[in-house]
Amino acid sequence: MALIVGWTSGAVAPALGQGATLAADDAASVAVARERALETAPSGGVVVWRGNRPDVDGAITPKRTYVARNGMYCREFEETTRSPRETTIQTRLACRGEAGTWTLIR
Numbered sequence: 001m002a003l004i005v006g007w008t009s010g011a012v013a014p015a016l017g018q019g020a021t022l023a024a025d026d027a028a029s030v031a032v033a034r035e036r037a038l039e040t041a042p043s044g045g046v047v048v049w050r051g052n053r054p055d056v057d058g059a060i061t062p063k064r065t066y067v068a069r070n071g072m073y074c075r076e077f078e079e080t081t082r083s084p085r086e087t088t089i090q091t092r093l094a095c096r097g098e099a100g101t102w103t104l105i106r
Helices: 024-040
Strands: 006-009 046-049 055-069 073-084 086-095 101-104
Touching: 006 046, 024 046, 024 055, 024 073, 024 101
Parallel strands: 006 101
Antiparallel strands: 046 055, 055 073, 073 086, 086 101
8 A cells, every 4th residue: 555645735935024034945944844743753853953044943743632522633733943043843734645745724
């Protein structure tokens, strides 16, 4: 059985304060780390990512995994993003659909 893993989201880049977002290459680093964390990290495990600029990095920490009423696997996780201007910590939720792709719910 093959597992197809992908990521879909309405917003690719995590927010940094008042409307600022990460550069596309840094956002891509977050997306790779997010997918790895959701697929492989145990709850409480930390997946660290580094941006293409040395002053941008962060971490993804899965907090809780459960099966939703509709049968989808969902994970709540904490997403930390650090840049020279600020550090943001967001609690997020993603669920995996039938095709094996994770969709960001919040």
